[in-house]
Every structure is written in C-alpha cells, then in structure tokens.
Amino acid sequence: MLLAAVILPAELAGAEEHTPPAKKFLVPPPPFSPGIFPCSQCHQGMPANRTPRKLEMMHQDITLKHMPGGWCFDCHNPDNRDKLKLSNGKMVPFDESYNLCGQCHGTILREWKAGLHGKRTGMWNGEKQYLLCVHCHWPHEPAFKPLTPMPPPVRPVDIK
Amino acid sequence: MSNSCRRKGINRRAFLQGAAAGLAGMTLPLDNAHASFWDAFLQKHFREMNDTEIKKVISRLEKECEEKYKKVVSIGTEKPLPGVQFGYGLDLSRCIGCRRCVYACVEENNQSLDPQIHWISVLRFKKGDKWVDLENSEKYYNPEKVPQKEYFYMPVQCQQCENPPCVRACPTQATWKEPDGIVVIDYNWCIGCRYCMAACPYGARRFNWASPNRPAEKLNPKTHYLGNRPRYKGVVEKCTFCIQRTRNGRYPACVEICPVGARKFGNLLDPNSEIRYAIEHKRVFRLKEDLNTYPKFYYFFAYGR
Amino acid sequence: MIIRNFLIAWKLSLKGDKKFYAWLTFLVILMAIGANAYISQMNRGLIVTAMRDQVSWGFYISNFTFLVGVAAAAVLLVVPAYLYDFKPIKEIVLFGELLAITAITMCIMFIMADMGQPWRVWHLMPFIGTMNFPASLLAWDVLVLNGYLAINTAIAFYVLYRLSIGKEYRMSVIGPLIILSIPWAISIHTVTAFLYNGLSARPFWNASILAPRFLASAFCSGPALMIIVFQLIRKLSEVEIEDRALFKIAELIAYAMGINLFLLGAEIFKEFYSGSIHSAPIQYLYFGLHGHAKLVPWIWTATLLNLTAFFIFLFPKLRENFTILNIACFFMIIGIYIEKGMGLVIPGFIPDTLGEIYEYSPSSTEVLVTVGIWATGALIYTMLLKFSLPIYTGKLRFQKYKES
Numbered sequence: 001m002l003l004a005a006v007i008l009p010a011e012l013a014g015a016e017e018h019t020p021p022a023k024k025f026l027v028p029p030p031p032f033s034p035g036i037f038p039c040s041q042c043h044q045g046m047p048a049n050r051t052p053r054k055l056e057m058m059h060q061d062i063t064l065k066h067m068p069g070g071w072c073f074d075c076h077n078p079d080n081r082d083k084l085k086l087s088n089g090k091m092v093p094f095d096e097s098y099n100l101c102g103q104c105h106g107t108i109l110r111e112w113k114a115g116l117h118g119k120r121t122g123m124w125n126g127e128k129q130y131l132l133c134v135h136c137h138w139p140h141e142p143a144f145k146p147l148t149p150m151p152p153p154v155r156p157v158d159i160k
Numbered sequence: 161m162s163n164s165c166r167r168k169g170i171n172r173r174a175f176l177q178g179a180a181a182g183l184a185g186m187t188l189p190l191d192n193a194h195a196s197f198w199d200a201f202l203q204k205h206f207r208e209m210n211d212t213e214i215k216k217v218i219s220r221l222e223k224e225c226e227e228k229y230k231k232v233v234s235i236g237t238e239k240p241l242p243g244v245q246f247g248y249g250l251d252l253s254r255c256i257g258c259r260r261c262v263y264a265c266v267e268e269n270n271q272s273l274d275p276q277i278h279w280i281s282v283l284r285f286k287k288g289d290k291w292v293d294l295e296n297s298e299k300y301y302n303p304e305k306v307p308q309k310e311y312f313y314m315p316v317q318c319q320q321c322e323n324p325p326c327v328r329a330c331p332t333q334a335t336w337k338e339p340d341g342i343v344v345i346d347y348n349w350c351i352g353c354r355y356c357m358a359a360c361p362y363g364a365r366r367f368n369w370a371s372p373n374r375p376a377e378k379l380n381p382k383t384h385y386l387g388n389r390p391r392y393k394g395v396v397e398k399c400t401f402c403i404q405r406t407r408n409g410r411y412p413a414c415v416e417i418c419p420v421g422a423r424k425f426g427n428l429l430d431p432n433s434e435i436r437y438a439i440e441h442k443r444v445f446r447l448k449e450d451l452n453t454y455p456k457f458y459y460f461f462a463y464g465r
Numbered sequence: 466m467i468i469r470n471f472l473i474a475w476k477l478s479l480k481g482d483k484k485f486y487a488w489l490t491f492l493v494i495l496m497a498i499g500a501n502a503y504i505s506q507m508n509r510g511l512i513v514t515a516m517r518d519q520v521s522w523g524f525y526i527s528n529f530t531f532l533v534g535v536a537a538a539a540v541l542l543v544v545p546a547y548l549y550d551f552k553p554i555k556e557i558v559l560f561g562e563l564l565a566i567t568a569i570t571m572c573i574m575f576i577m578a579d580m581g582q583p584w585r586v587w588h589l590m591p592f593i594g595t596m597n598f599p600a601s602l603l604a605w606d607v608l609v610l611n612g613y614l615a616i617n618t619a620i621a622f623y624v625l626y627r628l629s630i631g632k633e634y635r636m637s638v639i640g641p642l643i644i645l646s647i648p649w650a651i652s653i654h655t656v657t658a659f660l661y662n663g664l665s666a667r668p669f670w671n672a673s674i675l676a677p678r679f680l681a682s683a684f685c686s687g688p689a690l691m692i693i694v695f696q697l698i699r700k701l702s703e704v705e706i707e708d709r710a711l712f713k714i715a716e717l718i719a720y721a722m723g724i725n726l727f728l729l730g731a732e733i734f735k736e737f738y739s740g741s742i743h744s745a746p747i748q749y750l751y752f753g754l755h756g757h758a759k760l761v762p763w764i765w766t767a768t769l770l771n772l773t774a775f776f777i778f779l780f781p782k783l784r785e786n787f788t789i790l791n792i793a794c795f796f797m798i799i800g801i802y803i804e805k806g807m808g809l810v811i812p813g814f815i816p817d818t819l820g821e822i823y824e825y826s827p828s829s830t831e832v833l834v835t836v837g838i839w840a841t842g843a844l845i846y847t848m849l850l851k852f853s854l855p856i857y858t859g860k861l862r863f864q865k866y867k868e869s
Binding site (some may be wrong): 201205208275281283293294295296297299316325327328329330331332333334349350351352353354355357358359360361362363365366367368369370371392393394395396451452 | 509510511512514516517518519521522576579580581582583584585586588589594595596597600601602603604607660664665666667742745813814816817818819820821
Binding site (some may be wrong): 108111114115116117118119120121122123124125126131136144146147148149150151152153154155159160 | 241244249251256257258259260262263275276278281299300301302303304305306307308369406409410411415416418419420421424425426427430433434437438441442462463
C-alpha cells in the first residue's frame with residue numbers, strides 16, 4: 001500500500017548489445033536521504049574529480065566500509081550521477097541497484113530473485129513486494145546493524 | 161401417625177415438591193439470554209456442522225465479540241485452498257533473535273496480554289558447542305542488542321506436523337489436521353485436558369490458564385473460526401500459520417515483519433515457490449526428526465558467517 | 466422391592482455412634498474446604514494452580530495415577546479368591562471391590578478437577594460426543610475406567626443383594642464378570658501407563674518399562690492400603706478377618722516390591738549408564754539439574770521408604786508383627802505415592818521439550834482441592850462399608866419378595 005510500484009526494465013544508456021529485458025521486481029523507492037536525489041541538481045555541470053581521496057566538502061559523512069580499497073566511482077557514475085555504473089560500463093538506475101550489488105554478490109542476487117534472500121511481503125500465491133538491497137544494507141556500510149531485541153517472555157513463575 | 165400429622169406431612173411434601181419444580185423451571189432457557197447459553201453448551205463439533213449451523217454459530221460468536229469488545233469482529237470460515245500444502249522455511253544464518261515475529265504474531269492473532277501468551281518462542285544457542293542443544297538454550301535472553309556474536313537464534317512455533325502426535329492424543333478430536341496441512345483447534349470443543357500439550361515435542365501449544373485478556377483497541381477484528389478469534393479460559397491454542405491470512409493468499413504476520421527476511425513461506429506443492437527453492441537448494445533440516453512427526457517447518461542455513 | 470430394600474439399608478447406614486458422626490463431620494469439613502478451593506479455581510481458571518505451559522500436568526494427575534494403581538490392585542489381589550477358594554481372602558473380596566469403586570470415583574474427580582472446561586466432558590463420550598477412539602489413549606482410559614467402575618459396582622451390589630436375601634451369589638452370574646474383571650484390572654493400569662508411554666515427546670515416559678513398573682508399584686500400594694483398611698474394619702465392626710488373610714497379602718506385597726525395585730534398578734542403569742541427553746529428567750529427579758533440585762529430597766525419601774518397607778515385608782517374622790507391618794504399610798503407601806505421583810509426572814516435563822526448566826510444586830489451591838477429593842473418597846468408602854457391613858455380617862436380611 002505504501003509501495004510505489006517502480007517497475008522499469010534495465011535501461012541501457014548508450015548503445016549496447018541487445019540484452020533481454022530484466023524481470024520486473026516490485027520494489028519501493030530507494031531510501032534516499034531527503035533532498036539528495038536527483039544528484040544532478042548539484043552535480044550538473046560540476047567537473048568530476050576522479051582522484052580517489054577522502055571527500056571534504058560534501059558527503060564527508062560517508063566512510064566507505066565496503067570493498068576495501070574502493071571508492072565512490074567504483075559504483076557511482078562520474079558522467080551521470082543519477083545512475084549507477086556497472087563494471088562493464090553499463091548504467092543502471094537507482095531502483096535497479098540490485099544489479100550492481102549482484103556483480104560481486106551473485107549468489108545473493110540469485111537468491112534474492114528466487115525470494116529466498118531478504119524480506120518479502122504480500123501474497124504467497126500472488127504479487128509480492130521485494131525490497132532493494134539498500135533498504136536493509138546501506139551500501140557504504142552494508143553490515144547489518146544489531147537491533148534492540150523486543151522483551152523476553154514472562155517466566156512461568158511470574159505468571160500469576 | 162395421627163391424622164393431623166399425616167396431613168401436615170403431605171402438605172409439607174407438596175410444598176417442597178412444588179418449590180423444587182418452580183426452581184427447576186426457572187433454570188429453563190425461557191428467554192434469549194439463557195438461549196445463548198444452551199446454544200453454546202450444545203454446540204456441535206465444527207466438522208460435524210453443516211453450513212447453516214456454522215452460519216448460526218458464527219453469528220452468535222460475532223455477536224458475543226461485539227458485546228464484549230464494542231467492536232465489529234468478523235469470524236471467517238475460509239476453507240482450505242485446493243492443491244495447497246503450506247510449508248515454512250527459516251534461515252538460521254539470518255535470524256538475529258530480535259523477537260519482532262513474536263510480537264507481530266501477538267498483535268495479529270489476538271493473544272492474551274495478561275496472562276501473557278506467545279505462540280513463538282525464540283531460543284538462543286551458543287555457537288561451537290553442541291548443535292541444536294535445547295537443554296542449554298536460553299529463551300529469556302535480553303541483551304542491549306542482537307545478534308550477539310557468540311550465539312545463534314532459532315524461533316520455534318507449531319510445526320504443523322504431517323504426522324502430528326497432538327492430533328493422535330486429543331481425546332475429543334478437538335484438534336485435527338486440515339487438508340492444507342494446518343493443524344487447527346476448535347476452541348468451542350476443546351475440554352482443556354492438555355494431553356496435546358504433553359504430546360507435542362516442540363512445546364508449541366499454549367493453555368489459557370485464566371481468561372485471556374486483550375483490550376478492545378488491540379483486537380484484530382479480522383479473524384478465522386479456527387485461528388485468531390478471541391479464545392476462552394481453559395482451552396488450548398497455538399500457531400495456525402495465520403490461517404486468516406494464508407487462506408486468503410497473504411503471508412503470515414511473522415513472515416512479513418521479520419526485518420532480515422529469515423522467514424519464508426509458501427505452497428510446498430508449487431514448484432516455483434520460495435519454500436520449494438529453499439528445500440531444493442539448501443540443506444534443510446527439521447527439529448526432532450527422529451520422532452517422525454514430519455514437520456512443515458524447515459530450518460536451513462542459507463549463508464554462513 | 467429392591468429399591469425399597471436399598472433405601473432401608475441406606476437409611477440404616479446413616480445411623481451410627483458418636484465416633485461415626487465425628488468422623489463424618491471431619492470429612493465433610495475437609496470436603497467443604499476442598500469445594501471452596503475448587504470454586505476459586507472455577508472462577509479464575511487453572512491459573513490458581515502452579516501448573517503452567519511448561520509443566521502442564523501436576524498434582525491432580527499425580528494423584529490420579531496413584532489411585533488408578535490402588536483401584537487395579539484392590540481387585541486384582543482379591544478377585545482371584547472367588548476362583549481359587551482361599552477362604553481367608555474370600556471373605557474380604559467385597560471390601561477390596563468397594564475400595565476399587567471408591568478409588569475409581571476419586572480418579573474421575575481428579576480428572577474433572579484438572580480439566581479446563583469440565584462441563585464439556587460430554588464431548589468425550591462415544592456417540593454423544595466425538596471420542597477419539599482408538600487413536601487417543603485418553604479415550605481408552607475413559608472407557609476402561611468407567612467400565613471397571615461398572616463391573617465392580619455390578620459385582621459388589623449383586624453379591625450384597627444376594628446376601629441381603631439370605632442367599633449366596635450365583636457363580637453363573639458373577640463368573641463372567643470376574644473373569645472379565647481380572648484382565649480389565651490389569652488393563653486399566655496398563656492403559657494409564659500407555660497414555661504416558663506413548664508420547665515420544667517425553668523421553669522420561671517413553672520407556673517400555675513404564676507399564677510393568679506401574680503394575681508392580683500398584684501391587685504394592687493398593688494391598689498395603691488394604692491391609693490398613695481391613696484392620697480398621699476389623700476393629701470398628703463385627704467383621705472377622707483372619708490374620709492369615711492379611712499375612713498372605715503382605716507376602717504378595719513383598720514379591721511385588723521386589724519386582725518394583727528390580728525394575729527401578731533397570732531404569733536407573735539404563736539412564737545413568739548410557740547417559741544420553743534423554744537422561745536429563747531422571748538426573749533432575751535424583752540429583753538435580755542446573756541447580757534445580759526441588760524433587761531430590763522427595764524421591765530419595767520415597768526410595769528409602771520403599772527399600773525399608775521391602776526388607777520388612779521380606780521377612781515373615783517382621784511382617785507378621787502388626788506394629789511393624791503397619792509401619793511398613795505406611796512407608797510403602799507414602800513411598801509409592803511420591804514415586805508414582807509427583808516423581809513420575811513432573812520429571813516428564815523437566816526439562817520441557819525446548820529445554821526449559823520450570824520447577825513445579827503444587828499451589829495451596831491444588832493441595833486443598835486434593836485434600837477435599839481424598840476426604841470425599843474416604844466418605845464414599847465409609848458409607849459403602851456402612852451400607853454393606855450389616856448385610857455382610859447378616860444383621861440385615863430381607864425376606865425375598867413373594868408374589869401374592
């Protein structure tokens with residue numbers, strides 16, 4: 001009900017070989033921080049500095065704890081910040097970011113598509129809602145944060 | 161005895177007989193309030209009622225709920241879907257023991273808050289010692305955050321066994337296995353002997369030791385006769401794979417709430433379901449398999465860490 | 466005519482001396498206390514007991530199990546007298562049967578007290594309800610216990626009826642019932658054992674040795690109770706019961722306790738020697754588990770009492786001394802009450818199926834209801850005896866009804 005159906009086949013910017021249209025996965029919109037998307041509202045016209053460095057002016061709060069030795073442009077597209085970049089150069093929109101994650105986490109992507117990885121809601125015999133990888137795993141620090149557990153049950157001696 | 165005495169005796173006897181008859185007459189259901197008492201007492205076993213009788217029972221029960229909770233409650237009687245055998249998968253490599261499933265179940269299934277009833281128990285095991293070592297497991301863990309590195313977590317609820325020992329044990333057939341695999345209880349037939357609780361190897365069944373207490377504002381009004389409708393003191397209850405949801409095609413509440421997606425649910429007879437994928441691609445096991453209960457609850461480790 | 470005679474005998478049974486009325490009053494007070502406790506249980510529910518999901522059966526079912534044994538033994542020991550013509554026991558068969566009737570009635574009361582919805586008991590009945598026969602051992606138990614009650618009531622009252630009109634019982638009438646009652650007596654206790662035994666979920670009970678242990682311990686506790694009761698009957702009425710009868714019963718108890726101890730030894734060996742995780746319950750019972758040890762002093766007391774009683778019963782010189790005999794009987798009754806009652810039911814639930822330990826000990830409500838039911842049983846047996854004794858001793862006789 002709160003999920004906007006954002007179904008887009010994988011669009012390929014630029015010319016490319018013919019790839020079969022990707023399966024449609026019903027996902028909610030990516031969990032952007034408010035106001036951060038579209039990236040082009042700031043990055044339009046800004047030259048891209050491809051030197052790997054620690055960012056100082058913006059996005060300095062993001063420390064990459066993923067892919068040791070990697071940095072922003074390993075995934076983000078310097079030429080078009082509104083899309084993500086696969087290792088073969090192809091671009092994927094943010095709502096298909098699973099294709100990006102799946103490059104390294106192929107087995108997990110396979111299981112996510114089969115429904116075995118990650119949370120699904122909806123109808124077991126009908127339409128199901130998936131979540132994007134990023135809905136649970138923040139890509140810059142994907143390790144799942146521990147949660148506060150809900151209270152333990154009352155012990156039988158305390159049930160009066 | 162003198163004549164006068166005998167007459168007194170007869171008069172006294174007649175008076176007593178008349179009074180007794182009068183008192184007995186007062187207990188007869190001559191008004192509506194009493195009529196519902198007799199309807200409840202004489203209600204037949206769910207499986208022996210025809211559709212008309214079931215409709216009558218449902219309307220009586222819905223009325224009782226409305227009177228008690230001041231809320232419109234619907235009690236469904238959805239039949240099992242054809243070609244369906246429900247199966248449940250639980251990814252032990254992912255469960256973090258957060259217990260959100262426990263409380264989602266409580267909200268969805270109208271469980272008593274006081275005395276507290278939880279249909280799902282989450283057990284915590286120490287890594288590296290025994291495998292699933294129930295004797296050294298802990299149910300009452302309460303750290304700041306979960307998961308804790310040295311432990312793994314395993315939720316247990318009714319396994320909806322294919323060969324259920326509880327169904328064999330019940331002396332009144334108040335619990336039985338439905339065609340879609342769910343083991344259900346007719347709460348109006350259960351006599352509360354608790355033999356099924358002794359028979360269950362998974363500690364899945366709960367007894368209403370007192371009248372269940374749930375405030376009206378927390379009542380989920382969409383219920384099923386064999387599932388989450390308000391229960392009574394002195395009867396047994398347990399997980400029903402959210403029969404009110406699953407027979408309408410929805411996932412159980414615990415599946416939908418799990419924040420890490422450790423819970424998987426589907427139709428075992430559908431080769432394209434998630435649960436079949438899990439069984440075919442993962443090393444699934446079931447609890448206490450040596451007892452030959454053939455549970456529908458498959459545990460697996462999808463991802464090791 | 467029979468009804469009129471029955472009412473006359475009944476009215477006679479209500480008359481007695483001061484001691485009789487004092488005893489009745491005492492029992493009625495205990496029954497009232499028990500009833501009051503039961504009413505609070507009906508109001509609030511079984512939460513007033515100490516039973517919880519982890520230990521879902523407790524004191525009521527413990528008492529039930531013990532009393533089924535008493536009921537079985539009461540008949541098993543004495544009914545063969547009808548067939549074997551051992552006169553000293555033949556005289557006391559009736560009292561054994563009346564004890565069986567009382568014990569079964571108490572069993573039924575304990576079951577009713579333990580049920581969450583006792584008014585729904587009609588759901589259990591064949592044809593009227595939906596009895597789960599033959600799958601459920603509880604359904605079997607309902608059938609065999611009620612059948613046993615019917616058989617014993619039939620035999621006892623038939624014998625009394627014949628005596629009351631100055632005649633002997635007819636073997637052609639009673640013979641089939643007796644032949645039936647002997648295996649039936651074994652079956653009530655075997656079925657009760659099977660209802661524990663059949664549960665693969667409870668490894669403490671899921672042992673083939675359970676049914677033989679039940680029978681062996683029943684043969685100890687039931688006759689021990691009878692020895693005491695028969696001495697009371699002898700003292701308080703004109704009935705003559707030969708010492709020989711009591712000593713014969715004592716001799717049989719010695720054998721039964723020997724078997725019982727042997728079976729206990731067999732179980733102890735298996736559990737402690739093979740030491741799998743399934744030995745946790747017996748570990749809890751005898752030595753405590755993870756710091757929980759509430760039943761340990763009880764079971765050791767019971768074992769000590771049983772052993773002592775066994776040695777006393779073993780030697781004729783000891784068992785034929787009435788003081789020592791009575792002490793041994795008390796030891797045996799208490800020892801088996803503990804061992805077969807709480808010592809059987811509670812360890813089946815500890816640890817529970819998910820490894821949790823909840824230590825159960827009966828709440829005050831449970832104890833009061835139990836006391837009330839035992840008092841009711843005592844009252845029933847007292848009244849049955851009071852009713853039967855005048856007929857039995859020949860003091861009350863009716864003319865056989867002659868058609869005019």
